[in-house]
Amino acid sequence: GAGVSQSPSNKVTEKGKDVELRCDPISGHTALYWYRQSLGQGLEFLIYFQGNSAPDKSGLPSDRFSAERTGGSVSTLTIQRTQQEDSAVYLCASSLARYEQYFGPGTRLTVT
Amino acid sequence: QKEVEQDPGPLSVPEGAIVSLNCTYSNSAFQYFMWYRQYSRKGPELLMYTYSSGNKEDGRFTAQVDKSSKYISLFIRDSQPSDSATYLCAMTEYNFNKFYFGSGTKLNVKP
Numbered sequence: 001g002a003g004v005s006q007s008p009s010n011k012v013t014e015k016g017k018d019v020e021l022r023c024d025p026i027s028g029h030t031a032l033y034w035y036r037q038s039l040g041q042g043l044e045f046l047i048y049f050q051g052n053s054a055p056d057k058s059g060l061p062s063d064r065f066s067a068e069r070t071g072g073s074v075s076t077l078t079i080q081r082t083q084q085e086d087s088a089v090y091l092c093a094s095s096l097a098r099y100e101q102y103f104g105p106g107t108r109l110t111v112t
Numbered sequence: 113q114k115e116v117e118q119d120p121g122p123l124s125v126p127e128g129a130i131v132s133l134n135c136t137y138s139n140s141a142f143q144y145f146m147w148y149r150q151y152s153r154k155g156p157e158l159l160m161y162t163y164s165s166g167n168k169e170d171g172r173f174t175a176q177v178d179k180s181s182k183y184i185s186l187f188i189r190d191s192q193p194s195d196s197a198t199y200l201c202a203m204t205e206y207n208f209n210k211f212y213f214g215s216g217t218k219l220n221v222k223p
Contacts, residue, residue: 004155031208042118042200042215043156056209091155097208099144099163103155 002026004104006092012110013082021077021107025094032069033101034077036061038088046090049075050097082111115139118201118214126222131188135201135214138182142203142212145177147186150198150216159199160186191221 005024013019025032030051035043045059049069060066064083069075079086089108093101118135125131133147144163148156160175162168162184168175174187184203188195201214 033211035213042116043202043211043213045210045212048209050209059210093155095208099146099161099204099208100158101211103157105153105155108153 004092004094004102006090006104006107008107009105010108010110012112015084015111016081018078018080019082019109021079021090021092021109023075023077023092023094023104025073025075025092026102027073029094029096029102030072031095031097032075033093033095034067034075035091035093036088037091037106043091046077079109082109084111087111113138115212116201116203116214119217120215122218122220124220124222125191127191127193129191129221131191131195131219131221133186133188133199133201133217133219135184135203136182137184137203137212139203139205139212140179140182141205143206144204144208145175145184146202146204146211147173147175148200148202148213150200152197156200188219191219193221193223195219196221 032049034046048056064080089106091106093103146161147159150156165179176185198216200216
């Protein structure tokens, strides 16, 4: 079956613009995670969705970041007024709320 | 202090060598310990997981967890050039709400 997909695969934007990153999880997976990976860094947790529960937003670095998950499936991560320090690879993962996460290929964001 | 510490390497070994990768952590509530492999420009993929302390073996890979020392290891026997990748440790508490990752160790296995 299909794995986790993310779009776009690459995004170049100007400082100050808003961007939307999309994640399509594996069908039936109740949990969805967003991470940010900067060059040479590990994965930084951003936000976690589990079923219909309120998301855990504790990892969002500022109020310029927001995410939603519609119908318990597709998720969108939005970054408003992008800054150069937002440049990174944004990874999405889904799971059955267990130890095993399935990652998408990521969106490489470059803010110029 | 980071929740999880991992030596970034890079680590370069000849084909056939035994590789040891390690992470330390500070949160005693972590119960599940995972190792992910990430090839360049790809998402991480799960290699192995261990629940609580102990060893787990899968083919050429062995994962060890020592909760008393807050130290986990991944051993790769008979390393192959195809093992060249970045290896990330990850851990979480019993509820899987949040996963904490190490910074990753870049491994290069030379033919």
